[in-house]
Every structure is written in C-alpha cells, then in structure tokens.
Amino acid sequence: MQATTFAALGEPSRLQIVELLRTGPLSVGEISDALSIRQPQVSKHLRVLSGSGIVAVEPVARHRIYHLEPEVFEQINDWVDSFERLWEVRLDSLDTYLNSIRAKPTEDGSEADG
C-alpha cells in the first residue's frame, strides 16, 4: 500500500469528496455545491486525490468530470483479504500446535488432556 493513498484519504474534506464520488462522477462545481467547499479548495483536493490515483478526470462536453479509480480500492480490499487469510492460516496453525502438545507435558509441568 502507498503511504500517499492513506495520506490523501486521511484528510476529512478529501474523504468527503471520495464519499460523494461514490454516488457517481461529478464536476468540480457539483462537488463544490454538494459539500459547500469553495471551488479552488475542491480543485486542490482533487489534485491530491488524482496524484495518488484515487480519482481520475474525464472531459465531458465542456466539463471536467471526476470519478473514482477502482484500482486503489481494490488494493485496499486485497490487503484486507490478506489480513483475513493470515488469520485463517494462524488459527489452523493453532490446531496443529495444540495437537502436537497433546498428552505432552506443558509449560508449567501440568499434563494436557487428550
């Protein structure tokens, strides 16, 4: 994961913009109106977001329309999935471990059941 992705999403206004763009692609003006953030500020935030690959821009008629780029979010999802897999592996490994110590003397000298 990119540190810049987290930094970009860590700013409350930018996170709001990302939330808003979830509903669909929008122009700077529409974002500005919806969030009551001044247009220059919105543009600044959008530059940061596009710099880290979170949004991209598409010219539609005379407007520049911003939309979310799925890749970053897929990466975050993959990352969470890997966290989940790690736990699956770990809990299976606990099973192997518990079987291996069964009927053997344990740490404190007591005898485990089995």
Next chain:
Amino acid sequence: MITQLFTKPKTLNFERTYEAPVETVWRAWTQPDMLRSWWGPKKTSIPECEIDLTLGGRIHVVMEATEEMGKYQGTRWPMTGTFTEIEENSRLSYDARSWTEGEEAGTTIHHTNTLTLSEANGTTTIKLEVSITQIGAKAKMAAFGMKWGYKQQFDKLKELLERRT
C-alpha cells in the same frame, strides 16, 4: 447514509473448534512461549513476543520473514496492542496495530480483537472477532465497503460519456 459506510469498521469473524481443554487454548494465546509456536505462518519466525496479561498491559509480537521467503527475508511485521478485557479461560480483548517495519505510514492497520472461548466435552470452541477500525495514520475508513459501488459508478460514467457523443 454513505457516511456510515465509511465510518463503520470492517469486521472479520472466525470460529474454530480444537481438540483441547479450554485452559490449554487459553495458555496458547496468553503465554509467549506457546503463542510464538503457532502465531507466525510458514516461513516466518517470531523473534519478539511479550505479553503482559493485565488490563492495560501490552501484547507485542513481531513476525519476521525467514530465509525461505527469499527476497523478503528479514522483513518484520510487528503487532503492538493493549489488553482491554481479560476473563481467564473465557474472554480476551485487545486493541492493536500491525504494520510492516520501515513502512509504517503506508502499512499500519488498527484493529480491535475479541476472543471468546468455551469448552464442551473436552473440545474448545473459539470465536474471534477482528474489527479493522483504521488504516494508515488517520484514514478511519470503510473504503472496504466500496467494492459494490464501482459498478454503479462506472455505469454512470459510461452514460455520461455516451451522452456526449
């Protein structure tokens, strides 16, 4: 509300049943020498493992990639947390963060963990709930929940683009 999707933590739930008495399973989770025997996946070692089993006490475990991991050899993945609930042989909670050493800003994941244990006929069932509350320095987010949002939004984009032509 969209906002709620972003503030809701991502929760993972696990359940396992082990052929062991609850006291043994509890010790496997709370005694460093036992925990380090199973905590790391294959090709990792646990060079550091400290557990201060008191409320507010620290749990600190470091996984390290062994030689078998090739180019990743020596990569360290620490987890540091604080116990928030301790009921011997029954319930254990801790808040923690995990990261890749040297890449903290880009890899930190905050999570709360609750383990419940119950024994029946000599077998122990554990339930583990892991909630990911935050990633990165301050991005409290459930961007995780965004997956299903893609299609809808790309359909809209397509529509817009088509309207142009």
